[in-house]
Each structure stands twice: as C-alpha cells, then as structure tokens.
Amino acid sequence: MTQKSAPDSTRRSEKSRRAIYDAALALVGEIGYTKTTIEGIAARAGVGKQTIYRWWSSKAEVLMEAFVDLGARTAEAAGQAEWEQADGIPDTGDLEADLKAVLRATVDELNDPSYDAPARALAAEGVANPAFGEQFVGELLMPALEMYVRRLRAAQDAGQLRADIDPYIARDLFVSPLAQRWLQGTGPLDHAYADTLVEYALHGLAPR
Template structure:
C-alpha cells in the first residue's frame, strides 16, 4: 500500500495530465472546425488529433457542439487575459470600462471587438461556429446563452449607468441601442461588405449615442 506521501505526490501529476488533455482537445477541436468545417468535425476526429481516447471526451462533454463551444470560450478567455486592459474585452467579468466618458469607453470596447474579429486565430472558428449556430438550434442557443447574452448585458449595464447619470434619454431602449452598436459591426464582418475598421466602430458609437442623447 502506498504511503500517504506517495499517494499525494501523484495527485498533481494527474491534474496536470487532465489539463494537458483538455488543452489538446480544445486545440484539436478548433483546428478541425477551421480545416474541415463543423459538419465534418467529429468526436472521433478530435480525439485522434488530440491523442486521447474518445471516452475521455465523453467523460467531460456530452457532444461535439459542447466541446467546440467550450474550446471557443476558452480561446476568447485567453485573449482577454493576454490583452490586459488595453483590449477592453466585453466579456470581462468586471464589466465594460467606466472612465466617465461613455463614448470613449464604448469605442474602446468596439475597437477591441474589431481587432478580435480580424485576428486569424478567431476569424475562422468564429465564422464556423456562427454559421453552424444558424443551422443547429442547440448550438446556436448555447452560443447565445454562454457568450452573446453575457456580453450584451455588460453593454446594457454600462448604458444604464450613463442613463442614471443623465447622459442618455430616460426612455431610451438600451437593449435596442446595444443591438444597433454590435449588429452592424457583426453584419459587416460576416458579409465582408467592407473592411472592418476602428473608424467604423467609432462611427457606430457616435451615431447610436446621438440617437439616445437627452433631447
């Protein structure tokens, strides 16, 4: 029978192995969805590429869509940590920046979004998951619930604080205002109608704030 010391020394190794496997699965899932598309990505393919057994994946996730969504959320979470405050990530748990200048804060967040959407690390998997979310209602609903809605609520809270401070029209529909900010940005990116730039993000903020400013 192993001594308590020997038993405890194995626990960190097991934890590290699990984390390495999880990281390999995330990397494999994102790579495959870019290379072959969502429809042709399989749990078997992810397991083979990650060098793990299929049962390992099913022990942690119930489906392919769950793996891919977690992998994508992990990717965006890493970007927020890597970028620090300059990224002004909308998914940050602390909320949107509040410097007292609403326009500047919103522009900083939208500019960070532009940078992320133009980043090759994000563009292909984001397009693949966005397109599949339209076809696969379950994946689309999970994407909205776990990523989109939390981000939109952060925008709404920041606008609500500005409204309470008298900077916005009292009756303004803040959810509509947020959709007017992020909707055109997403549409231009998805359709590739024109380049996605910081200047365009700034223009969106100016137009939206003009529409909900006090009369």
Template sequence: MVQKSTPAKPAPDSTRRSEKSRRAIYEAALALIGEIGYQKTTIEGIAARAGVGKQTIYRWWSSKGDVLMEAFVDLSERAAEAAAPGRAYEFPDTGDLAADLKAVLRLTVDQLLDPAFAVPSRGLAAEGLINEELGRRYVAKLLEPSLQLYVRRLRAAQEAGQVRADIDPRIALELFISPLAQRWLQYTGPISYEYTDTLVDYALGGIAPPGGK
C-alpha cells in the same frame, strides 16, 4: 552488505495530464472547425488531432457541440484574462460614454480580425443560424454575457443623464453591435476602428439634422 534503497519515483500527476489533454482537445476542436467546418468536424477527428482516445473525449463531453462550445468559452475567457489580468473584465466607465463604447468596439475589431478567434467564431455563429439548439447555447453562453456588459454601461449612462431615460439599453446596444456582426459574418464590407467609431457617433448623435423632424 547493506543495499541502498532506490528513491521512489513520484506518482504521475493525473491533474496535470488531464489538463494537458483537455487543452489539446480544445485546440484541436477549434482548429478543425476553422479548417473543415462544424458539420465535418467529428469526435474522432478531434481525438486524432489532439492525440487522445475518443473515449477520453466522451468521458468529459457528450457531443462535439459540447466540446466546441466549451473550447470557445475557454478561448473567450483567456482573451478576457489578457485584457484584464487577475480580475473579471468590466466595461470601462470613464464618464465619457462615446469614448468607452469606441474603446470596447476597437477591442472587438481586434478579436474579429484575429484568425485564432475569428475562424472558430465564424464557424460556430454560422452553424448556429441553422442549428437551433447550438444557436441558443451560443447566444446564452457566449453572446449574451458580453451584451450585458453593454447594458450595464448604458444604464450607468442613463443614471448620469447621458442617455434618455426612456431608452431600452438592450435594444439600444444593437445600434452598434448588430451592424458590426452583420458586416463581419456576411462580408458586406471591411471592419475597422474607423467603422466602429462611426457606428457609435451615428448611434449617439442620430442622423437627423439639429432641429430636424
């Protein structure tokens, strides 16, 4: 009697398993920093929340700061992918600088009002104010790449004669970015489309009356 052979089971896909674990760790890290803050978040806590062993985390990252930073970079990249599927996000250039700035700042308002983004972002930003090394990494990996999009758009506006040639774009962008960040971080007032639209109008139009000194 010939015995039928049993089909071999496919080997577990380690790539899929690793990606599932990585995604669970990202979500756990972001959830914890929002719930208990950066200081109280630990590798052990992230591992328990993600349902993985802490050795799994240490195999990929050397510290909780590395985990949280990468998790937040991933969150930001997914937000950018949602805004521009299949391509790198670029600042809009319709030829109308004010309209383009207002459109991007409205997207920023949407992010800052979305708890999934805002809660971990606020936690990292606040910790970055007292943790110098984390603060530098937060600026280099997350903040500065976004600010450079503004710089490129303002330079294009300079070339089109819409912005004075002697303006430093890197400083000029702070006229609308810094007030928004301060209001959001310090709860000094509500943030809204109307607020950011007004920032753009004030920054581009100035506050002195026509012909005033």
C-alpha cells in the same frame, strides 16, 4: 518556488483537456467545421475518443468550450482581461470614448483568424440549429451583450444617455452592425466603422 496543489490524475485531465481544445481549434481552422469530427479531434489530441465523450456530447460542445477557453487565454495574454474579467465595459465617465474602445477591440477580435474560424463555425451552427443556437447565444453572446446594458444604464444615471431609452434596444445599435458585417460581409469592418456607429447612434442621423 514550485507549487503542487493538484493530484496527478487532475493534472493529467487538465493536460488532456488542453490538448483537446487545441486540436479542436486547429482542425476547425485547417479543414473547417463540417469536416472536423470527434475522432479527428481525439487523434490529433492523442487521447481516446472515449475521453472526449466522457466530458462532451458533441463536437459543437467541444468547440464551444475550446472557444471560451481561447477567449480567456487571449484576453489574459493581451492584458485585456481587466474589463472582461471584471464583467464590465470600462466606465471612464465618457460614454462615447468607452463605447469606441470596446467596439474597436471587438472589431480586432472578429478580424483575428484564430478567433474567426471557431466563432464563425459556432455562429453558423447556431443559425442552422436553433437548439444549439440558444445555447451558443445564451452562454457566449448574451453575457457580452449584458455588459453593454450595464454600461448604458450607468450612462443614464450620469445623464449621458436619455432616460427614456431602453438599453436593450440601444445596445443593438452598437453591436448588431458589427455582427452583421462579420457574419454576412455587408461592408468593411474596421475601427473607423466602429467609431462612426457610436457617433451616429449617440447623436442621431436627423439634423438637430
């Protein structure tokens, strides 16, 4: 059964939008963010430059939306959408297992070239340009970080995390090491690393 819920102009817009996203991601992967231009994206997408400027004001904004869309499609295709769409880290009752699962998935994502190229470009732009950085971090990174805070609060309620812990600081012990190894290449970024971080942070480095 076919469904025809959208008028033709909306369908054309959606097709252009998809083509623009694909072109932006492809160009950043192939020639790098610096050499990618609005003109280049328009040419590759087969749309007029004005079509892009109607919806976005800079290549950074185009890439950011394309990247968000990529994330949603990847998660859907991999059947991983459940916790991302439900806006939360799974709560199986085992904090250590849940954190390892989500950190391992993050490691896989960071090591995926189709994710790395646009995400690295956006992160570099955010480091260099504080105004864009605030937007990038606020829209893309903070919602993911909030999921950790909620999961850690649930663990506090369940007695698996000390009650006096600030979940915003505890969160950083898990996510910041992945971020730095990804951004600055300070060491291997693999599942074993993710697992070890969780064990060290939960149980502490000092002798018990």
